Structures are given as structure tokens and as C-alpha cells.
Amino acid sequence: MADPYTPSHPEFVVEFHEGDFRSFLRTRRAFAGGEILVHLTNATRSPQTYSTVQCGREPEDNVQFNSDFVFVNHSCEPNVVFDLSSPDAREWHIRALKDIEVGSSVTYFYPSTEWHMDQAFDCQCGTEGCLGKIQGARYLKREELMKYWVSPWISELIRERDTEIERR
Numbered sequence: 190m191a192d193p194y195t196p197s198h199p200e201f202v203v204e205f206h207e208g209d210f211r212s213f214l215r216t217r218r219a220f221a222g223g224e225i226l227v228h229l230t231n232a233t234r235s236p237q238t239y240s241t242v243q244c245g246r247e248p249e250d251n252v253q254f255n256s257d258f259v260f261v262n263h264s265c266e267p268n269v270v271f272d273l274s275s276p277d278a279r280e281w282h283i284r285a286l287k288d289i290e291v292g293s294s295v296t297y298f299y300p301s302t303e304w305h306m307d308q309a310f311d312c313q314c315g316t317e318g319c320l321g322k323i324q325g326a327r328y329l330k331r332e333e334l335m336k337y338w339v340s341p342w343i344s345e346l347i348r349e350r351d352t353e354i355e356r357r
């Protein structure tokens with residue numbers, strides 16, 4: 190991030206912390222469930238990294254947001270979805286799953302977009318139903334994923350994986 194830091198979007202602020210990957214994004218106003226927090230207008234294609242988001246079914250379908258939204262952490266009880274499911278990239282957006290209070294950490298469920306992540310980690314979301322190691326949808330059971338909104342390519346890849354397993 191540039192120094193001094195200027196938020197890329199006035200309704201959000203990054204809380205920076207010392208140490209690897211410890212920073213995160215907070216809201217500066219409340220959002221209602223279903224409300225669109227932002228349209229992801231600044232996304233560009235990128236090779237996969239720890240900070241890219243998958244936007245289609247192929248391993249090379251990844252984008253970089255080029256904004257503070259790169260600081261959205263994963264949670265096993267997320268408050269937003271990253272909806273990149275439209276074929277029209279101008280429709281891509283982040284949407285509230287529930288009412289979000291001012292000052293909340295913005296979180297999404299990484300396996301809802303990611304099939305196989307570039308960087309796995311031990312989740313520290315601290316929620317009751319925490320899934321532990323997060324490395325992409327490929328490593329989760331269908332029953333675990335069914336509790337979440339997931340991107341169409343994740344539903345498709347899970348269906349294919351499970352059909353393949355049943356065929357063996």
C-alpha cells in the first residue's frame with residue numbers, strides 16, 4: 190500500500206497489523222443484508238497468487254482487485270459474498286449476506302470462489318463451525334460446502350469430482 194495510506198473506498202478502511210497477513214478490512218458504515226457493498230470495477234486478470242480471486246472454472250481464471258478489497262479475510266461464518274458469477278464483469282460485486290454493523294471486519298468464504306488455493310492456511314476466524322485448514326473447495330466435502338453460497342464453477346467442479354468418485 191502507498192504511504193501515507195488513503196483508503197481506496199471511503200466506506201471501508203484497512204486495519205494494518207504487524208506480521209504476515211494479519212491486516213484486514215473494516216466497514217465505516219452499516220450495510221443491510223442483501224445490499225451491494227461495492228462493484229468490483231477495477232479487477233484485472235492475473236496469475237494466481239494468495240491475493241487473487243478465481244473468476245471462472247479454469248485454474249488460470251483469476252483476478253486481482255487492485256484495491257483495499259484485497260484485505261478481505263476468510264471466515265467460516267462470512268458476512269459477504271464475492272459474486273463474480275456474471276459473464277459481464279461489470280456486474281461483479283461484493284454483497285452483504287446479513288446486516289453488517291459499522292466497524293465490522295468484512296469476511297468472505299474463500300472456497301466459495303477458490304477451487305485450489307495458492308496459499309493454504311490454518312483458519313483463525315474463531316467461529317464455532319470453523320473448518321480448520323482452508324485450501325480451497327476441492328478439499329471440502331459437499332455437505333460442508335452446501336451451507337454456503339458458492340460460485341457456479343465451484344458447484345460444477347464439486348459435482349464432477351463427486352460423480353468421478355462414485356464411478357470408481
Ligand SMILES: C[S@@+](CC[C@H](N)C(=O)[O-])C[C@H]1O[C@@H](n2cnc3c(N)ncnc32)[C@H](O)[C@@H]1O
Pocket residue numbers: 209210211212213239240241259260261262263264308309310311312313314
Ligand atoms: C488476500 S489475503 C487477506 C489479507 C491478509 N490478512 C493480509 O494482511 O494481507 C489472504 C491471506 O490472509 C490470511 N488470512 C485470511 N483469512 C484468514 C483467516 N481466517 N485465518 C488466518 N489467516 C487468514 C492468509 O494468510 C491468507 O493467505
